[in-house]
Amino acid sequence: MRAIIVGGGWAGCAAAYAAKKAGIEVILLEKTDMLLGTGLVGGIMCNNGRFTALEEARALGGADFISLIESVFRHRFVDFPGHRHAMLYDVTRIEPVVRDFLIRCGVDIKLQTRMTEVFASDGYINGIVTARDEMMRGDVFIDTTGSAGPAKNCTRFGSGCAMCILRCPSFGPRVSLTARAGLPEIKAGEGFAHFEAMSGSCKLDKSSLDASLVQRLERDGLLVIPLPPSMYKDELLGGKACQQYALTEYARNLVILDTGHAKLMTPFFPLEKLRTLAGFANARYADPYSGGRGNSVRFMAMCHCNDALQVDGVKNLFCAGEKTGPLVGHTEAIVTGFIAGHNAVRLLAGLDPLVLTDDLAAGDIIAYMHREIKKPAGLTKKYTFSGSVYFERMQKRGLYSTDAPEIHHRVRRAGLEQLFAKRLVLLQKK
Numbered sequence: 001m002r003a004i005i006v007g008g009g010w011a012g013c014a015a016a017y018a019a020k021k022a023g024i025e026v027i028l029l030e031k032t033d034m035l036l037g038t039g040l041v042g043g044i045m046c047n048n049g050r051f052t053a054l055e056e057a058r059a060l061g062g063a064d065f066i067s068l069i070e071s072v073f074r075h076r077f078v079d080f081p082g083h084r085h086a087m088l089y090d091v092t093r094i095e096p097v098v099r100d101f102l103i104r105c106g107v108d109i110k111l112q113t114r115m116t117e118v119f120a121s122d123g124y125i126n127g128i129v130t131a132r133d134e135m136m137r138g139d140v141f142i143d144t145t146g147s148a149g150p151a152k153n154c155t156r157f158g159s160g161c162a163m164c165i166l167r168c169p170s171f172g173p174r175v176s177l178t179a180r181a182g183l184p185e186i187k188a189g190e191g192f193a194h195f196e197a198m199s200g201s202c203k204l205d206k207s208s209l210d211a212s213l214v215q216r217l218e219r220d221g222l223l224v225i226p227l228p229p230s231m232y233k234d235e236l237l238g239g240k241a242c243q244q245y246a247l248t249e250y251a252r253n254l255v256i257l258d259t260g261h262a263k264l265m266t267p268f269f270p271l272e273k274l275r276t277l278a279g280f281a282n283a284r285y286a287d288p289y290s291g292g293r294g295n296s297v298r299f300m301a302m303c304h305c306n307d308a309l310q311v312d313g314v315k316n317l318f319c320a321g322e323k324t325g326p327l328v329g330h331t332e333a334i335v336t337g338f339i340a341g342h343n344a345v346r347l348l349a350g351l352d353p354l355v356l357t358d359d360l361a362a363g364d365i366i367a368y369m370h371r372e373i374k375k376p377a378g379l380t381k382k383y384t385f386s387g388s389v390y391f392e393r394m395q396k397r398g399l400y401s402t403d404a405p406e407i408h409h410r411v412r413r414a415g416l417e418q419l420f421a422k423r424l425v426l427l428q429k430k
Contacts, residue, residue: 001024001025001139001140001345001348001425002024002025002026002027002137002138002139002140003015003016003019003024003026003027003138003139003140003341003344004027004127004128004136004140004141004142005019005027005028005029005141005142005144005341006029006115006128006141006142006143006144006145006177007029007030007037007143007144007145007177007321008028008029008030008032008035008036008037008109008111008144009035009036009037009038009144009146009333010036010037010038010039010321010330010333010334010337011146011320011322011323011333011334011336011337012028012142012320012321012337013035013036013065013098013102013337014062014065014320014333014334014335014336014337014338014341015144015318015320015337015338015340015344016028016105016107016337016341017064017065017105017107017337017338017341018062018337018338018339018341018342018345018420019142019344019345020105020106020107020341021061021105021341021420021421021423022341022342022345022346022349022420022422022423022424022425023345023425024139024345024425025108026106026107027107027108027110027136027138028107028108028109029110029113029114029115029128029130030109030111030112030113031112031113031114031115031171031172031174032111032166032167032170033111033112033171035095035098035099035102035109035111036094036095036098037146037165037166038146038148038165038166038296038330039091039094039095039330039333040091040094040095040165040287041091041164041165041201041203041261041287041288042091042201042259042330043074043088043089043257043259043260043263044086044087044257044259044330045069045086045087045088045089045330045331046085046086046087046331047083047084047085047086047386048083048085048385048386048387048391048400049361049385049386049390049391049394049395049400050329050331050384050385050386051402052361052385052394052399052400052401052402052407053331053332053335053361053362053365054066054331054334055404055407055408056335056360056361056407056410056411057335057338057362058408059407059408059410059411059412059416060338060411060416060417060418060419061338061418061419061421061422062334062338062420064101065101065334065338066334068094068097068098068101069087069089069094070087072089072093072094072097073087073088074088074089074090074258074259075087075088075220075221075258076088078220078222078257080222080224080255080257081224081247081249081250081253081255082387083386083387085402086257088221088257088258090259090260091203091259091260091261092260092261093260112171113130113131113132114130114131114171114172114175115128115129115130115131115145115175115177115180116129116130116131116180117129117180118177118180118181118182120181120182120314123313123314123315124314124315124316125138125141125181125316126138128141128177128180131172139316139348140316140317140344140345140347140348141177141316141317141318141344142317142318142319142320142344143303143311143317143319143320143323144319144320144323144333144337145174145175145176145177145178145323146166146321146323147298147299147300147301147323148164148174148296148297148298148299148300148322149166149168149296149300150168150173150174151168151173152173153188153300154294154296154297157196157297157300158198158294158295158296159268159293159294160290161290162268162288162290162291162293162294162295162296163288163289163290164287164288164295164296165288165296166296176301176323178301178303178311178319178323179301181313181314181317183304183311183313183317184304184313185301185302185303185304186301186303186304186373186379187300188299188300195326195379195380196298196299197297197298197299197382198267198268198295198296198297198298199267199288199295199298200265200266200267200295201263201264201265201266201267201295202263202264202267202269202285202287202288203259203261203264203286203287203288203291204256204261204263204264204283204284204285204286204291205262205283205285206261206262208282208283208284209262209279209280209282209283210278210279210280210281212279213280214262217256217258218258221257222255222256222257222258223254223255223256224253224254224255224256225254225256225277226252227252227253227254227277232251232252233251233266233269234248234251250265250266254266254277261286261287267294267295268290268291268293268294268295269291269292270292271283271284271285271291271292272292274292298322299322299382302322302324302325302326303323303324303325305318305319305323305324305325306355306370307355307356307363307367307370308339308343308353309336309340309343309366310343310347315347316344316347318340318343318344319336319340320333320336320340321333321336321337324336324366324369325369325370325373326369326373326382326383327365327366327369327382327384328382328383328384329384329385329386331386332385335362336366338420339354339362339366341420342354342419342420342424345425346424348425349425354419355367357416359399359413359414360410360411360416361385361394361399361400364393364394364397364399365385365390365394368383368390368393369383369390372389
């Protein structure tokens with residue numbers, strides 16, 4: 001039994017881990033030369049309700065995977081505007097750690113392998129074709145191709161190609177497994193509300209900043225530097241993918257986090273203006289290279305799927321990450337990746353797909369998001385454990401907690417403890 005996962009971001013890596021733990025062969029395709037996608041420039045975990053969600057995922061059986069992130073943390077329990085108890089992982093070290101772990105687990109990783117076509121019949125996908133004309137057959141498929149790219153979308157909805165970490169000009173545009181299977185998608189600007197948004201941060205090369213700033217950043221994990229009124233950027237807040245950071249503090253200050261790079265929490269900031277600030281005279285961007293002008297545009301195409309993350313219209317196709325809807329963040333991608341990978345194997349084992357209970361934040365966010373995006377207003381919003389509309393709901397429902405034993409008890413009470421660690425195929429044979 002074989003799962004083919006297309007897209008090697010956080011969602012794809014988590015899905016590969018979960019499917020392999022459940023007992024089947026896994027092939028993970030990634031079009032670039034590195035795994036983790038936007039996780040290569042992200043670096044924020046555990047802020048606000050993401051602490052709860054990550055502990056739920058640990059209790060559900062994802063502890064080995066989560067420990068990889070914790071092994072390369074730079075700072076823990078960092079508070080920054082609107083966010084508490086964040087963990088910042090080192091974006092310059094995380095990718096080899098995850099890649100080597102998945103290889104040790106037995107996942108067959110194929111880098112620089114871009115899917116181009118799908119062949120299907122009678123409501124099932126049978127295999128895919130790559131840009132090198134390789135044909136790969138599988139029994140179940142998971143679409144984690146994300147929602148950013150190709151470059152024409154950044155030109156149409158943004159300010160041109162930002163040469164972001166996705167690197168479409170180098171490795172080719174995003175190709176959606178769902179779309180290639182002939183299934184409709186929720187696409188920005190095509191009869192739906194405009195929900196596209198710019199990625200929420202840029203990376204500054206630390207060595208280009210004043211040494212005293214770097215020293216403070218590496219000591220405290222963050223810098224908050226007031227801007228003069230002439231540089232306020234309130235108008236940028238509404239266009240951010242990460243609406244949990246759409247707060248006035250981010251428009252009127254430079255908020256910088258230490259994730260290995262100096263993570264500047266704004267979609268872009270003109271370099272000539274940045275260099276007028278004390279300590280930034282020699283500043284330059286690392287990723288995206290065009291951070292003075294724009295950033296990647298995301299949420300261009302999402303799947304129609306159910307709460308088990310099974311895509312409508314094909315029986316053996318699941319999705320995770322941003323393909324599930326306007327769901328923002330690494331933790332959100334990891335959680336949905338675990339669910340999609342686990343459910344893919346359940347399908348092959350003849351078991352009913354798992355829908356997490358709404359007594360868990362991970363189950364509630366999926367069900368709530370899917371209900372809300374059926375409304376025009378709901379489709380324009382972003383959903384995340386760390387802020388905006390869902391974190392408000394999470395607190396009102398009493399799902400937000402930083403008490404790890406209590407969170408684990410919730411999972412145990414739901415009868416789901418270590419679920420993702422079980423070998424489903426062997427259990428079914430018995």
